[in-house]
Amino acid sequence: MQSKLPLKLIVRLTLGIFLISLLEIYWKYLACNILLNKSFFQLLNLKDLSYIFLLVLILAGQFTNWLKVLKLADLSFIEPIMTISYIFVDIFSYFIFHEAITLKRITGTLIIIFGVWLISGTKHSTIMAIPKL
Amino acid sequence: MNQKLTGIFCVIFSIITETIGQVNLKKSTLIKDPVKRRIVLLFGLSLMLTEVFIWNYVMQILDLSIAYPLSSFGLIVISLLSKFYLKEQISLRRWLGIFCVLFGGIIVGAS
Numbered sequence: 456m457q458s459k460l461p462l463k464l465i466v467r468l469t470l471g472i473f474l475i476s477l478l479e480i481y482w483k484y485l486a487c488n489i490l491l492n493k494s495f496f497q498l499l500n501l502k503d504l505s506y507i508f509l510l511v512l513i514l515a516g517q518f519t520n521w522l523k524v525l526k527l528a529d530l531s532f533i534e535p536i537m538t539i540s541y542i543f544v545d546i547f548s549y550f551i552f553h554e555a556i557t558l559k560r561i562t563g564t565l566i567i568i569f570g571v572w573l574i575s576g577t578k579h580s581t582i583m584a585i586p587k588l
Numbered sequence: 589m590n591q592k593l594t595g596i597f598c599v600i601f602s603i604i605t606e607t608i609g610q611v612n613l614k615k616s617t618l619i620k621d622p623v624k625r626r627i628v629l630l631f632g633l634s635l636m637l638t639e640v641f642i643w644n645y646v647m648q649i650l651d652l653s654i655a656y657p658l659s660s661f662g663l664i665v666i667s668l669l670s671k672f673y674l675k676e677q678i679s680l681r682r683w684l685g686i687f688c689v690l691f692g693g694i695i696v697g698a699s
Binding site: 566569 | 610611613614616617633663666667670671674675676677678679681682684685686687688689690691692693694695696697698699
């Protein structure tokens with residue numbers, strides 16, 4: 456069992472979790488405040504387009520980082536670990552959108568943390584043959 | 589077909605597009621030939637973009653308390669594809685972790 460993760464992978468995973476949390480919160484903010492009840496043509500102004508551009512920028516950043524993470528570890532390793540973003544989304548939703556944090560959510564979050572701890576203790580990368588196209 | 593059933597079908601379709609998209613993105617990082625790599629990367633990317641549009645539609649017609657727990661099952665599909673298609677080694681500990689994350693995700697999503 457390989458439990459020590461390379462620093463590069465830890466940094467990339469942390470950045471990925473941060474970016475996906477930011478993306479979800481910002482997307483929700485846009486949906487609730489900027490995009491709400493607006494048609495496509497109503498969005499064609501500098502202010503709204505700059506909000507949308509920022510969303511595209513975060514999406515592009517997340518995608519670029521995701522490709523780097525994919526190079527460093529197994530998909531079955533990183534995909535479940537990324538769900539830790541639920542926790543950050545919950546915390547920020549509590550402070551920004553004043554959403555309630557219920558006992559059920561806390562229980563689910565603790566189970567996710569336990570699952571991520573289990574996964575993080577496994578070998579992060581399998582030496583594999585390149586699959587045929 | 590009622591709206592709820594359409595929504596559930598859309599969630600299943602979004603799981604399929606997302607998982608195949610993710611697997612192809614991972615596969616693109618393993619291919620050395622630049623032309624083949626770009627084809628696989630673009631295929632994966634286009635599936636991921638398709639998933640975003642399907643998911644946006646799901647948000648409009650299905651309750652989040654149904655959509656999120658259902659979408660958590662994508663984790664199992666990705667793990668199975670990683671094991672059998674990408675030939676990743678998944679230990680018993682990782683499977684346990686994946687099921688914990690899935691279970692926790694269902695609870696969080698349904699709350």
